[in-house]
Amino acid sequence: MSAELTRLTAAELAAKIHAREVSSVEVTQAHLDRIAAVEPAVHAFLHVGAESALGAAARVDAALAGGEAPVSPLAGVPLALKDVFTTIDMPTTCGSRILENWQPPYDATLTARLRAAGIPILGKTNMDEFAMGSSTEHSAFGPTHNPWNTSRIPGGSGGGSAASLAAFEAPLAIGTDTGGSIRQPAALTGTVGVKPTxxxxxxxxxxAAASSLDQAGPCARTVLDAALLHEVIAGHDPRDATSIDAPVPAVVEAARQGAEGDLRGLKVGIVRELGGEGYQPEVEAAFQASLRRLESLGAELVEVSCPHFEYAMSAYYLIMPSEVSSNLARFDAMRYGLRVSPEAYSSAEEVMAATREVGFGPEVKRRIMLGTYALSSGYYEAYYGQAQKVRTLISNDFAGAFGKADVLVSPTTPTTAFGLGDKVDDPLAMYLCDLCTIPSNMAGNAAMSVPAGISESDGLPVGLQIMAPALGEAVMYRVAAALEAARDAADGGPLIQRVNGLEASV
Known part of the structure; x- marks a missing residue:
C-alpha cells in the first residue's frame, strides 16, 4: 500500500485523505519511506523534516476526524520545498556553504500559506547555489541526479524539486524561476512546471538572486495538481512590494475544462525566433507532434514573430548578474551565515573577503563579478541600461504576439537532459539551455512546461513550453490540460509512469 500511495496524483491523494480512506500520516510516511529508499541515488533533498511533516499530517487527520472540512483542496498532501524559501523549522541554505545550517527566524509568505493549507512539508530540495545554474551541479552539497537516467542532470536551478517528483518522493513541489529554473527541470524530468505572472x-x-526576475511557482506531475497548488500559493501579499493586487486566475477550473479536450476558438502562436536550427531532432519531433495534437483539438495555429527574442539571453546575462551583485552583498559575514576565523584577520573587510571567497562557489563568483562590472562607473549605461531597453523591446514583442494569439508555444529546452559533468566547465553552453525560457522572465508574463513526449534515442522526456499574457494563466492551463489528456490517451497513460532509470540504480 505504501508504494502505491506514492504513485497517485496529488488530487487523488487529497480525495482519499478527505474521504478518510487513508490518513495524511500514512501518505506522508509513505513518501518519507520512498525518500529514504532512493535518496542515495537521487540526492533531491538537502534536508528532510520528517518530524514536522508528520506533525502537520497528524493535525490534518485530527481535524478531519473531528468533522471539520478540509482547510484547502490539498490539505494533507505532502510537498517538497525548494531550499530558497525561509522556514522557521528547517535550515535554508540556498545550496550554498555561506548559509550552511542557517536557521531562519521567520517563514516566507509562501511557506506560511502552505502550512495554513494543511500541506505537510517533507523537506528542502537541492538547487544550484543561489538559483544560479541550469543543471543543479552548482550546489555546494553535490549534484542531483535525473531519475530517468541517474547519469544525467535533472535541470536547474530547481533540479531537486523536479527530481523529487519524477522519483515519486513527493507528489507536489515548489520551485523558483529566474530564467527557466522551474520550466527547464520540468522538461528534463517529464513533469509539469509553472512560472506564474x-x-x-x-x-x-x-x-533573492535577481529581484526583477525571480518568481515562485508550482511543480507537479499533472496539470491539475499544478493548478491546485497554484491557487494555494498565489495571491496578493502586502509584505511584497512587487505583489500584484488582483484576483488569482481561476486555473483549477481552466484545467478541468481543458481536460475535456476542446480548444476550438483558441489561437496558438508558433514563435518563429524560438525555432530553426540547433534543436535536438527528437525535441523538434515532439514539438511538431504537439502542434498536430493542438490542431486536432480544434486550435488554430498561427506563426508570430518576436524579433528581439534573439537578444534576450545577452540582455538577461547583464541584468541578472547585476541584480545578483547587489543582492548577494548582504552575505558579508557580519550578521548571519558563514564567518571565517575573525582572529586571523586585522579588519572586517578582510574577514568579509575571506568568507565570501570560501563561502561562494565558482558560478556565483562569476556572476557577481559580471554584475559588478556591468554596474560600475562608466559602464552602467552601456551595459545594464542598454539591457533594460532590450527588455522593453521584448515586452513589446510579446504584446504584439498576444494580439494575434491566445497563447504562444515553443520547445522548453533545445535538448534532452545531458550527462552530469558534460557542460559544468562550459558556462556558455550551459546558459544556452535557457534559450527558450528567458524571454518570459524578461517580460514577466506567465509560462509553463508540460511533457511532450519521450526521445527514442535516449529514452528521456521532452517538454513543450506554453506562454500566456500577464495574468493569463487560465488559458495557459486550459491548453496544457487539453494536451495532457490527449497525449495520455494516445500513449496509454502518463509519461511519468515510464521512469525506469532510478529503479535500476537503487
Missing part, C-alpha cells in the same frame, strides 16, 4: 506569488522570504 511576475508578482503573482509572493517573494517575501524568497532569498
Amino acid at each position: 511576475y508578482g503573482g506569488v509572493s517573494r517575501y522570504g524568497l532569498v
